[in-house]
Amino acid sequence: MLTLLSGCNERQSMFATFGLTAERVAALTIFMVVAGALIFIAVMALSRHAIRAPENAISHTQGMRMVLWLGGIVPAVSLLALLIASLPLMRPLPVTAADLVVAVEGEQFWWRVRYPGPNGGAPVETANQIRVPVGQTVELRLTGADVVHSFWVPGLAGKMDMIPGRENRLVVRATEAGKYRGQCTEFCGLSHALMAFDVVAMEPAAFNRWLAAEARPAATQAAPGAALFEQYGCAACHAVRGTAAVARIGPDLTHFGARATAAAGILPMERQAVARFIRDAGDVKPGARMPTYAHMSAADSLQIADWLIGLRPTETRP
Amino acid sequence: MKLTWGQRVREARVTLWTLIVPPTVWAVHFLTCYLWVAISCAKAGAFPRYPWAFVAGTVAALAIIVASGVIAWIQSRRPGDPPPHDKGTDNDRLRFLAVSTMLLAALSFVGVVFTAVPAVMLTDCR
Known part of the structure; x- marks a missing residue:
């Protein structure tokens, strides 16, 4: 139990959501768990009833009808309902050409991140930290430089593989400002578990200020x-x-x-x-x-x- | 003398060939849905332009499956000797094929619906 509870945190958890997709995933998870529990309880109650019932309690015809309804029609309709409930989540968020595009490349064992330059300037490259503006759609273009990695910010959206030679697109939208964490989720080498990154969701105005500052050269002095x-x-x-x-x-x-x-x-x-x-x-x-x-x-x-x-x-x- | 539809159905004989009609329709529907989307997304770069064609194709597939199911159900209720129907007679053979066809039709119906729902709801290549 303690081992399980150690997974509870505010920074990297499916249940500490700060993104639209993750909120929907969390809601669907709860819905599926409840629906699954109800089906389990119903099946167990029926089994108990069937085991305790005396022999020949129902006729052959009644039994066949029960098989038809409880073994065929009810499961087919229930599964169809669960399928329909889950399908809207598989549809990616809509994205337009005006939305922010951030390129993220997984390398052993760090993350190369590239933002479009402010005011159409040269792209801004940084590493191991991803900043997204709250309330705006952001398209993440994911790829791998050496081996297959996987990009997952549990509080933001589902995970997506980063495959060398291929660009996968993950559309996200942060809903709450804060500091969060993401992690590589595809075994990529010895330090796979040590390949994480910080995620900062910030208000759009603050994000623009940050990007403008980030685009400047290093504030270095002779040292x-x-x-x-x-x-x-x-x-x-x-x-x-x-x-x-x-x-x-x-x-x-x-x-x-x-x-x-x-x-x-x-x-x-x-x-x-x-x-x-x-x-x-x-x-x-x-x-x-x-x-x-x-x-x-x-x-x-x-x-x-x-x-x-x-x-x-x-x-x-x- | 002209036969009515009911008479035609009763005159028809389910065979091993009619038995495979519902699963074949299911397979064709499944492949059409998947291949059409895959080819369209890969070659044209966009989801097929006429999503309603999926609905029309699904309705057609379901109609064929329901029809073969109903015909099989009618034939499975042929009057004759009492159960169990497990003898090597023509009548029992027909009943066995009819019941099998009916069950396959039910399975294929569910299969087609479960294939069609994602195709109709997810009109996106990503």
Whole structure:
């Protein structure tokens, strides 16, 4: 029971809904459970009655009629009713060309996220965090970069596979602002269970402000960490817009410090945790493609972590 | 002399061939629904333009199934020897085929309805 209860939380649960589709799924789940329970009770009551009834309590004709109704017609009609109740959910939310399109790519073991640039500008790339405006339809274009992953934000909508070479579309609509969490739900390698992400549903005006800020280059200044970042060759895989680092192999780190968590939803955004990940990513995430920096001193890794955590977009007030 | 419909039905004989009519209609209806949507979505990129054709096809399929079911039901009630009807006689053979056809018709009816409901309700390729 305690194991089951440990699944109860507000951030990543089918029952803590903040999206239209998830609300409908939760309602249908309750409806199906109640309907199933009623059918189970009815069948059990009938069985009890049948076992206790004396032999020849009903005639052959009555028995055959009972088989026809309770074995044929009632189940067929009940199942048809349940099918009709569930079908509207299979119809995806309507989407128009004007709706926001966010591209999400699953990689071992993190998420590449791309928003359209504000005012028709260049696309804004970020990682491991998805922000959606509340009350607006958002089309998520999902794909996998290496193996099959699966995108699931239980509070928002159903899950959908991310398949290399294929673009799956998931239409979502958040109904309540807040901070939530999503998780990879298709076994994708050693750190599959450690492949999560943060989801932030925010008011449309705040979302637009955030996107405008996110589109800007990194708010970086000369710091020992910046020099070490370059020295250790981090830029060979990572991009920090506004600096010489433009590689797209690993997650974009432009506004790294503004994310709620580090290492794709696994570590707190704290210097010790980030420094640990920098020195030995494979220790936190087995199978991660980021190499181990065994020769890096603890002081250096902390310097880099401090610089990275300091990368936050300058929020502008409207 | 011209036969009435009732006489024709009573004169008709259910055979192994008429026995497979309801499931065959079910299979054709099922394949038509699935293939038409799949081909239309893959080749034309959109759900078939005439969703009412699914309704019309379903009504036609159900009509054939109900008709064969009714004919089989009438034949299964032929007067004759008392039950059980498990002898190797022509009469018992006919009754067996008729009852089987009727049950298959009932199953096919449910199958066609369950295939048609999603096709009619989900007019979307995604």
